[in-house]
Amino acid sequence: MHASPESPAPPALDWLALIRPDLERVEGQLQREAVSAIAAITDINHYLQQGGGKRLRPALLLLAAGACGRAGGELAIRLAAIVEMVHSATLIHDDILDGAETRRGRPATHRKWGAQASVLAGDWLYMQSFRAALRERNFEILEILIELTQKMVEGELRQREMLGTVVAPAEHRELIERKTACLFAAAARLGALAADASPERQRRLGDYGRHLGMAFQMMDDILDYTASEAVLGKPVGGDLREGKMTLPALYAYAGAGAGERAQFEQVMRDGNYAGASFEAILNTVRRHGGLQQARAESRREAELAAACLPDLPDSPYRAALALLPALAVERES
Amino acid sequence: MHASPESPAPPALDWLALIRPDLERVEGQLQREAVSAIAAITDINHYLQQGGGKRLRPALLLLAAGACGRAGGELAIRLAAIVEMVHSATLIHDDILDGAETRRGRPATHRKWGAQASVLAGDWLYMQSFRAALRERNFEILEILIELTQKMVEGELRQREMLGTVVAPAEHRELIERKTACLFAAAARLGALAADASPERQRRLGDYGRHLGMAFQMMDDILDYTASEAVLGKPVGGDLREGKMTLPALYAYAGAGAGERAQFEQVMRDGNYAGASFEAILNTVRRHGGLQQARAESRREAELAAACLPDLPDSPYRAALALLPALAVERES
Numbered sequence: 001m002h003a004s005p006e007s008p009a010p011p012a013l014d015w016l017a018l019i020r021p022d023l024e025r026v027e028g029q030l031q032r033e034a035v036s037a038i039a040a041i042t043d044i045n046h047y048l049q050q051g052g053g054k055r056l057r058p059a060l061l062l063l064a065a066g067a068c069g070r071a072g073g074e075l076a077i078r079l080a081a082i083v084e085m086v087h088s089a090t091l092i093h094d095d096i097l098d099g100a101e102t103r104r105g106r107p108a109t110h111r112k113w114g115a116q117a118s119v120l121a122g123d124w125l126y127m128q129s130f131r132a133a134l135r136e137r138n139f140e141i142l143e144i145l146i147e148l149t150q151k152m153v154e155g156e157l158r159q160r161e162m163l164g165t166v167v168a169p170a171e172h173r174e175l176i177e178r179k180t181a182c183l184f185a186a187a188a189r190l191g192a193l194a195a196d197a198s199p200e201r202q203r204r205l206g207d208y209g210r211h212l213g214m215a216f217q218m219m220d221d222i223l224d225y226t227a228s229e230a231v232l233g234k235p236v237g238g239d240l241r242e243g244k245m246t247l248p249a250l251y252a253y254a255g256a257g258a259g260e261r262a263q264f265e266q267v268m269r270d271g272n273y274a275g276a277s278f279e280a281i282l283n284t285v286r287r288h289g290g291l292q293q294a295r296a297e298s299r300r301e302a303e304l305a306a307a308c309l310p311d312l313p314d315s316p317y318r319a320a321l322a323l324l325p326a327l328a329v330e331r332e333s
Numbered sequence: 334m335h336a337s338p339e340s341p342a343p344p345a346l347d348w349l350a351l352i353r354p355d356l357e358r359v360e361g362q363l364q365r366e367a368v369s370a371i372a373a374i375t376d377i378n379h380y381l382q383q384g385g386g387k388r389l390r391p392a393l394l395l396l397a398a399g400a401c402g403r404a405g406g407e408l409a410i411r412l413a414a415i416v417e418m419v420h421s422a423t424l425i426h427d428d429i430l431d432g433a434e435t436r437r438g439r440p441a442t443h444r445k446w447g448a449q450a451s452v453l454a455g456d457w458l459y460m461q462s463f464r465a466a467l468r469e470r471n472f473e474i475l476e477i478l479i480e481l482t483q484k485m486v487e488g489e490l491r492q493r494e495m496l497g498t499v500v501a502p503a504e505h506r507e508l509i510e511r512k513t514a515c516l517f518a519a520a521a522r523l524g525a526l527a528a529d530a531s532p533e534r535q536r537r538l539g540d541y542g543r544h545l546g547m548a549f550q551m552m553d554d555i556l557d558y559t560a561s562e563a564v565l566g567k568p569v570g571g572d573l574r575e576g577k578m579t580l581p582a583l584y585a586y587a588g589a590g591a592g593e594r595a596q597f598e599q600v601m602r603d604g605n606y607a608g609a610s611f612e613a614i615l616n617t618v619r620r621h622g623g624l625q626q627a628r629a630e631s632r633r634e635a636e637l638a639a640a641c642l643p644d645l646p647d648s649p650y651r652a653a654l655a656l657l658p659a660l661a662v663e664r665e666s
Contacts, residue, residue: 038487040494093456097449116430119452120490123426123459127483130463134475142467142475150460154371157453161373 015320019062022072022080026058029081033132036124044109044121048088051104057083057187060212060324064191064205066317067309076194078132082145083187085129090152090183092122097160098242140193148186155179163243164268169250176217177210184213204308208321211305216328218298221246222291223333225282231333237278243268247297249281252290260284295329302329348653352395355405355413359391362414366465369457377442377454381421384437390416390520393545393657397524397538399650400642409527411465415478416520418462423485423516425455430493431575473526481519488512496576497601502583509550510543517546537641541654544638549661551631554579555624556666558615564666570611576601580630582614585623593617628662635662 027049034045058080065076094100095108096115102108110118126149133145155178162175188209192202224239225248239246245253245264253264263276263284273281285291302325312318349356360382367378391413398409427433428441429448435441443451459482466478488511495508521542525535557572558581572579578586578597586597596609596617606614618624635658645651 036487038490038494040490041487093452097452116493117490119426119430120486120493123456123486124483124490126456126459127479127486130475131479131483134472134479137472139467139470142463146460146464146467150457150464153453153456153460154369154374157371157373157450157457160449160453161371 013316013319013323015063015316015323016059018066018316018320019059019071022062022077023055023058025077026055026062026080026084029077030084033081033085033128036128040113040117041121041124044092044113044118045088045125047112048092048109051106053084053087053104055084056216057087057183060184060209061187061191061194063317063320063324064188064209065195066191067312067315067321068192068195068197068201068205069313069315070195071317073194075136076191078136079141079190079194080187082129082132083183083190085125085132086145086149086152087183089122089125089129089149090156092118092125094156096122097156141190144186144190144193148182151178151182155182159244162245166245166250166253166264169247169254172245172247172250173214176214176221180217180220181210181213184216185210188212201311204311208305208308211301211308212325212328215298215301215305215325218247218294218301219329219331222248222294222298223331225285225291227333237267237273237281240264240267240281241271241273243271247294248285248290250290251293252285252288255288256284260288298329302326346649346652346656348396348649348656349392351399351649351653352392352404355395355410356388356391358410359388359395359413359417362410363417366414366418366461369461373446373450374454374457377425377446377451378421378458380445381425381442384439386417386420386437388417389549390420390516393517393542394520394524394527396650396653396657397521397542398528399524400645400648400654401525401528401530401534401538402646402648403528404650406527408469409524411469412474412523412527413520415462415465416516416523418458418465419478419482419485420516422455422458422462422482423489425451425458427489429455430489474523477519477523477526481515484511484515488515492577495578499578499583499586499597502580505578505580505583506547509547509554513550513553514543514546517549518543521545534644537644541638541641544634544641545658545661548631548634548638548658551580551627551634552662552664555581555627555631556664558618558624560666570600570606570614573597573600573614574604574606576604580627581618581623583623584626585618585621588621589617593621631662635659 030049034042034049036042061080061083062076065071065073070076091103092109095103096110096118100108101111109121130145133141155175159175159179185206189202189206192205221239224236224246227236229235240249249264253261263281266275267273267281305325306322309318309322363382367375367382369375394413394416395409398404398406403409424436425442428436429443429451433441434444442454463478466474488508492508492512518539519542522535522539525538554572557569557579560569562568573582582597586594596614599608600606600614638658639655642651642655
């Protein structure tokens with residue numbers, strides 16, 4: 001389904017339409033993989049699946065496969081389901097550890113099934129993703145997946161250690177890489193692998209995914225300050241309240257005075273905005289250019305992502321990949 | 334290191350001495366596999382390793398490999414470390430879910446590092462075991478391991494669902510199989526695999542491990558009623574207090590009157606022996622033959638285990654495997 005080199009790019013590319021039928025096949029695959037001998041696990045999996053996630057990672061994988069000349073292949077569908085399962089497993093465990101009340105506007109898994117069943121359902125889902133990967137009888141896929149999950153778990157633990165503390169932006173960047181970007185990298189890379197792309201092209205698409213993931217997560221952290229609650233679907237300012245100093249806060253903190261710094265610390269210590277209002281914090285973040293610097297860095301990552309694409313042949317899939325970084329940093333939710 | 338068929342079995346076989354040097358190599362391997370980029374994970378792993386576990390599963394694997402004619406091979410050492418890592422990962426998560434205070438006489442991991450870090454350290458350890466298995470470039474090993482871990486996680490969840498309830502002994506047996514026996518089965522089978530034994534012999538040794546594990550766990554459940562606290566290293570009667578009706582209780586309950594039954598239910602509901610003393614419960618368990626029936630069943634499993642060995646060539650390793658089932662059901666702690 002390559003566009004010929006002469007065909008002009010559509011004026012407003014509906015990138016989602018390109019892969020909508022494939023994403024539906026991914027849903028079918030997820031449904032099949034969700035079934036356990038233990039009813040509660042199946043229930044939790046289906047609850048998660050119906051939660052209306054954006055399926056960004058499967059979409060990325062499918063687009064990468066398409067851009068490498070093999071749109072809609074069976075292997076890409078199966079791998080897309082696998083990366084989504086990994087993502088779901090991390091969400092279950094993270095929500096428990098965060099004590100999150102909601103996820104995508106509904107009660108978090110552990111609020112409905114309890115922390116105990118949810119820890120185990122998360123374990124099960126990790127293993128199910130490995131089991132599905134094992135069926136492919138391809139060591140490279142397993143290698144990518146196992147390295148990925150371990151890196152993500154290490155990232156989550158590192159985040160716990162950093163809670164309530166102020167770290168250097170570089171250290172925070174490493175955290176984002178582990179928590180978000182390496183799964184985006186794996187998704188894009190596995191898409192290229194599913195299309196039998198050259199190792200070099202797989203690597204480049206992995207880099208694309210990594211930069212896209214960095215841009216995406218930085219923007220997420222910015223939106224936690226700037227979005228409205230209605231748009232975000234959860235209270236703003238949640239990161240700081242949970243003790244997480246993200247880039248906007250870290251950059252502002254670096255330039256802030258002692259009194260302003262104390263406000264950040266108080267919110268993290270109290271776990272609420274009773275002692276220092278969200279408005280006061282947001283003003284500080286703005287005043288010291290925290291949002292501006294974080295946005296600049298997010299855009300830089302988006303540019304680095306786009307720069308990984310030049311050697312791909314022209315196609316609507318490539319055009320979609322070229323569009324995503326800009327969408328990631330210009331979105332409002 | 335086969336004994337010739339003529340050599341008589343030693344009068345009292347020191348089975349542990351047979352594999353002591355190999356178990357030390359397993360410790361070295363565990364030490365190397367324990368290292369993560371995140372210090373807390375490495376610390377937790379080393380804490381667990383130094384906890385003085387009995388290394389039953391690695392021992393079983395090493396003996397099985399020896400009995401199949403390849404004692405002390407490198408692959409067996411590595412696989413033995415892997416099964417111990419899987420075992421440790423399940424212990425970490427189970428202790429958190431049980432709210433256990435201690436493990437092997439020391440504070441449980443989550444008492445020292447908190448539940449959050451411990452959940453993640455357990456995740457990491459599962460993944461590290463898969464990663465180590467992946468290095469072997471053998472799909473069969475991965476298959477055994479992933480199926481195993483998923484079955485164990487399902488068993489743990491099933492146990493949660495059954496807490497505080499009275500189930501049929503057959504259902505409890507399935508639980509034991511998932512929680513304990515399938516890891517014993519995998520260990521024995523992997524030992525045979527490491528020795529390049531025939532598929533039939535691998536299967537038979539897997540069955541051996543399964544029956545041994547059943548016998549072992551049933552005896553554990555009996556000891557929770559009959560051992561002294563000093564010998565057991567933890568308070569007796571813990572299972573019932575935690576809401577777990579094991580075989581001795583289930584058999585006794587089946588024959589008990591309404592008043593006696595109410596006592597079991599009260600302990601499980603209260604989570605302590607204030608309303609019905611441990612002595613009263615133990616008397617009921619004895620009176621209705623709960624211990625006797627559970628012991629008989631444990632011995633039956635031990636016999637089934639021993640019956641899986643006949644086709645193995647004579648050797649000290651085979652003799653050790655023949656001895657273990659009896660040891661498992663005659664032990665006092």
